[in-house]
Amino acid sequence: MNQGISMQFWIRVFTIMMTALGLASCGGGGGGDSSGGGGSNGGSSIITDATKNPTTCSNATQLSFVRNHIDKDYLFYKGAPSTSAAGYTGTPNNFFYDLTTRAQPAKDRFSFVITAAEAQAVFQSGIGTGVGLDTRRDAQGRLRIALIEPGSPASVAGLERGDRITSINGATVGASMTAAQSNALYYSSIGTSLSLEYQRLPSTATQVASMKASTFTSDPVPLATTIASNGSTVGYIAFHEHTAPSETKLADAFRTLSKAGVSDLVLDLRYNGGGYISIASQVAYMIAGTSTRTADMPAGYTKIFDRLEFNDKRSAENFNFGFLDYIYLDTARKNEILPSLNLKKVYILTTGSSCSASEAIINGLRGIDIEVITIGKTTCGKPFGMYQTDNCDNSYFALAFQGFNAKGFGDFTSGMTPTCSVSDDLDHELANPAEGLLATALTHRATGLCPAVVATGFATSAGTATLSIQDNVQKRSWGTSILNIR
CATH class of the missing domain: 3.90.226.10 (2-enoyl-CoA Hydratase; Chain A, domain 1)
Structure with missing residues (x-):
């Protein structure tokens, strides 16, 4: 562990770490070599329009890809269930979670899957979707805004760090948010309207902020x-x-x-x-x-x-x-x-x-x-840490x-x-x-x-402490959650 690091390592590292390598196969092939080049060895393969490849990107083929990917690349593959791709009746996304975080929650709280388009937007372009805020409970149990993304709908609506959210779309915020409130605050699709009642503490006067979910450019170093x-x-x-x-x-x-x-x-x-x-x-x-x-x-x-x-x-x-x-x-x-x-x-x-x-x-x-x-x-x-491994329209991030x-x-x-x-x-x-x-x-x-x-x-x-790990990935697709390579 005491040797130095030469620049030859960087070529290898970034080949592995960077996103889609554009390999032809959607089924998890592509070979890969000791330099981290492709397929099951940490690279990415993607067919961006699955509708043009109904056979290659069939549900059965994608399930096979997930099974092979976990068996070869997953850090905790030994603890993954032995369920075969042929014997699984659900979606590739659910199969991935059933083999990783759901199977070994004590070891893996982090593996996740999102669309390849979302991965490109977040990691490469810094593009977020939603209203652009995050919350915490304070010492009194009040739901407070902790972070506002500059230029986001929440920022444009005038919300600030520290504001107390008292109502979401007309429903009073209690000791914990309901699923409907959480979905509205964090998972709204583009164009969805959101109304928040809030207090700018220490004032108890209630104000209303109205906004629509949209895409925006996040600022990683504000x-x-x-x-x-x-x-x-x-x-x-x-x-x-x-x-x-x-x-x-x-x-x-x-x-x-x-x-x-x-x-x-x-x-x-x-x-x-x-x-x-x-x-x-x-x-x-x-x-x-x-x-x-x-x-x-x-x-x-x-x-x-x-x-x-x-x-x-x-x-x-x-x-x-x-x-x-x-x-x-x-x-x-x-x-x-x-x-x-x-x-x-x-x-x-x-x-x-x-x-x-x-x-x-x-x-x-x-x-x-x-x-x-x-x-x-x-x-x-x-x-x-993990690599982004793409298959059809999905990007898989399994701990590697x-x-x-x-x-x-x-x-x-x-x-x-x-x-x-x-x-x-x-x-x-x-x-x-x-x-x-x-x-x-x-x-x-x-x-x-x-x-x-x-x-x-x-x-x-x-x-939102009770949300599952995959829910948190969706919630914070605009930046600062577990969407990570390391």
Whole structure:
């Protein structure tokens, strides 16, 4: 685990990680080789118009694909039911869930399937569908808006972080939302009208916001700024999703902070459910910089960021993923060298929604002895990753590997416990120095201690905690949930 990483690994990694490879077969073939090229070995095959291929994309053929995919690629294939494709009477989607999350909920809370069009929109284009808000319950059990996507219908309607939702389409919100309320708030199809009654606390006056679900472009890095604290300049970045559009926005944000001469960084991952591991490695590099290499390393080599280990059928494909120091995904700026802050310590804000690639940033930095001080709540606990594997009109995301840092640590299925425990503060906007998580980070930076925090508008749980994992995928198709590769 102590060897360096050469650039030859990047070619392999991104071939595996990127979306549809356009292979001809819809039935799960395509071969694949040790470089991660195709088919059952982690690549993607897609026929975009299934109606033109009724035989290749028949229900029976798709069921066969799912069975083969799970048997070959799924990290926990040994615990999957032995149900044959020929003996299954349901849909390919249900077959996939019956072989993964429904069969082994204690091991797998994360595998999911969406349409290939949805996967393309989310990961590559940053396009969301719906009204563009997320909610949490505060300490008093009130349903509060935690996040508003800029430019979304909710934003245009004037809703803000912290607003209390009291009624959804005329139905009063109680201790838990009904299925109808949840569907209306999160799953509305394009053009569907939604009416919300809300209070802008501390006022108890009720206002009404009317909107229609639509598509919109999400902003993966909505805030990057500096904060004056104790006579020095602290950088702050709110990073919500590891999608392709985040790559250059992150590079620009770190470059701005570097020019500003920040002495410390607060990276806000409280709503970041993951995404491309390549972007996680870039973020980690831009934090650590020179610490990702040793003086005797040849050019193009870095220390290990994340070692990916597959099931025993694919152990020959295990490999070390390094710290990526240049732009890869954006074609207009491809190969541009990334800036770095060269920090030895970083503050990261977390909640139970901080997942996967977000956790990989923390784990990867700790693997090379960067001090990571986490503020907030325990992370979601996903040391696993998956590939997008396309078949006909669907994109399947089955857990395929577990990630380990340079010290060999990757066992955090119960989540990462914060250095300072404090709940999300819904009474303040993000980047406000008075906001609970950020204020705690600044206090810890100044004193080395975790301050006591009095709960008022502090969140305790998500408003939709009872939803199944696949429901949450649909709910947060616009960005910051479990739609991740890592």
